[in-house]
Amino acid sequence: GSQFDYVAGDAAQAYMGRLNEFIRHMWFIKPNIIAIFDEVATGTTATYDWLLHTEKEMEIDAERNRVRVPADTAEMWAYFIAPEELEFSKTDQFTVPPEDRDAGKPNQWHLTVKAQSPNGVGRFFTILVPRPAKAVGTPAPEVKAIAATNGYAAELTIDAAWYLIGFQDGEGALAMNGYQTDGLGLTVWQGAGESGLMAINAKQIVQNGKTLFSAAQKTTVGVAWQENGSVLSIQVADDTDNLLEIASDAAPAQVLINGKPQDAGVWSFADGVVSISK
Numbered sequence: 001g002s003q004f005d006y007v008a009g010d011a012a013q014a015y016m017g018r019l020n021e022f023i024r025h026m027w028f029i030k031p032n033i034i035a036i037f038d039e040v041a042t043g044t045t046a047t048y049d050w051l052l053h054t055e056k057e058m059e060i061d062a063e064r065n066r067v068r069v070p071a072d073t074a075e076m077w078a079y080f081i082a083p084e085e086l087e088f089s090k091t092d093q094f095t096v097p098p099e100d101r102d103a104g105k106p107n108q109w110h111l112t113v114k115a116q117s118p119n120g121v122g123r124f125f126t127i128l129v130p131r132p133a134k135a136v137g138t139p140a141p142e143v144k145a146i147a148a149t150n151g152y153a154a155e156l157t158i159d160a161a162w163y164l165i166g167f168q169d170g171e172g173a174l175a176m177n178g179y180q181t182d183g184l185g186l187t188v189w190q191g192a193g194e195s196g197l198m199a200i201n202a203k204q205i206v207q208n209g210k211t212l213f214s215a216a217q218k219t220t221v222g223v224a225w226q227e228n229g230s231v232l233s234i235q236v237a238d239d240t241d242n243l244l245e246i247a248s249d250a251a252p253a254q255v256l257i258n259g260k261p262q263d264a265g266v267w268s269f270a271d272g273v274v275s276i277s278k
Contacts, residue, residue, distance in 0.1 A: 001235035002259060003222035004029050004187075004198050018042060020120075025167065029187055029198065032131065033156065037167040037185070038124040048122040052078065052111040060111070062088045067111060068140070073133050079143040080113060081125040082152045087114040123169060125152040149175040161191040180206045183218070196224035198235075216243040231256065232274060244276040 005028040012022040021041040028034050040048060052058070052067070059068040065086060069076040080086055089112045098105070115122060129141045142157040146164075153166035153176035165187045168174035173182050183202025189195060197205055197213055200220050205213040213223060219242055222235035232252040234244070251269035255262045255276070267276045 001222065002030070003196065003224060003233075003235045006185075006200055006220060025185065025200075027165075027185060027187075027200070029163070029165070029189075032129060032158065033163065033165070034128040034130075035154075035165050035167075035185075035187075036124070036126045036128070037152070038122070038126075039169070040122040040124075042120040044120050046117045046120045046122065048115050048117060048124070050080075050113040050115070050124050050126070052113075054109050054111070055106055057092070057109050058090055058111055060088045060090060062086075066140070066143070070136075074130055075133070075136050076128055076130040077140055077143075079127045079129070079154070081127060081143075081145045081154045082123055083115050084145070085115065088112070089114070123152065125154070125167060127154055127156070127165070129156075129158060146177060149173075151176070153177070161189060164188040178208045193228055194224060194226045196222065198222045210247065211245075212247045214245045219244075225252075230254070234258070234276065246274045246276070247272060248274045 006026070008023060008025045010023055012019045015022065019040060019042050021039060023039040025037040026034065054069050056070045061067065065080040065084070067078045069078065090109055092107055092109050115124070127143055129143070144155055146153050146155050148166050150170050150172040151166050151168040151174040153164065156163040156165065164177055164179065166174055166176045167185050168183065173180050174186060179186060179188055181199055181202050182204055183199040185200035186205065187198040198221070199205055199213065201218050203215050203218050204211060213221070215221070219236060219240055221244070223246055224233040226233055229249060230253040232246065232248065233256040235258060238258060248269065249272070252274065255267045255274070267274055
């Protein structure tokens with residue numbers, strides 16, 4: 001959709017019995033944030049390697065748990081939010097040398113980010129921020145880990161926009177910086193003249209006791225207030241049949257669902273809540 005793309009996949013089978021679990025969540029928060037949450041587990045003490053392969057040599061900043069990836073037309077910053085104790089290394093050698101048919105291709109650099117797990121349970125929360133070439137040499141995006149209950153969270157400042165991103169882990173609701181949700185993931189953001197919420201598989205988002213979003217059934221959704229709240233834009237699956245309620249200071253002049261204007265028969269406003277029957 002226009003606000004985000006989300007996908008999750010089970011990769012455990014590729015490890016031929018060495019892993020009990022490997023779920024990778026990838027959340028593309030548009031226009032330029034990729035949040036990755038990896039859930040891995042095995043039945044014994046384990047060392048996990050998070051890998052990245054690039055054509056140009058990466059710059060490792062181990063003190064800040066971040067890596068810069070250069071390229072001809074862009075750059076990318078990779079931030080490792082969790083776990084905190086990591087070991088970084090890089091090489092331009094393949095573990096298995098390429099076959100002769102690949103001898104003429106450019107060489108690659110390989111990043112290994114190593115984490116130890118005494119009980120075999122591993123969790124990686126990583127944020128990738130690609131930027132155009134014109135941003136090279138300017139200060140790196142500000143990304144830092146923040147405290148979270150039942151999960152992991154990060155706070156970002158990118159191009160004058162602010163983001164709070166978290167993934168739920170374990171039992172109970174994800175809570176971070178005054179926000180709480182029963183969903184698998186939550187993003188809160190503010191930019192110039194607009195702000196929004198995004199949630200993965202959630203029925204409710206609450207801020208300091210105030211319900212900001214609720215749904216009759218769990219849903220993956222994006223809510224954006226544009227033009228200082230006059231336009232309410234919602235991203236939700238086209239086939240969803242759900243009742244959505246969104247807190248709003250005033251009735252919006254227009255409501256969009258997946259980019260399409262909605263008439264009053266679909267939505268209503270009363271007592272600080274926009275109700276949408278989708």
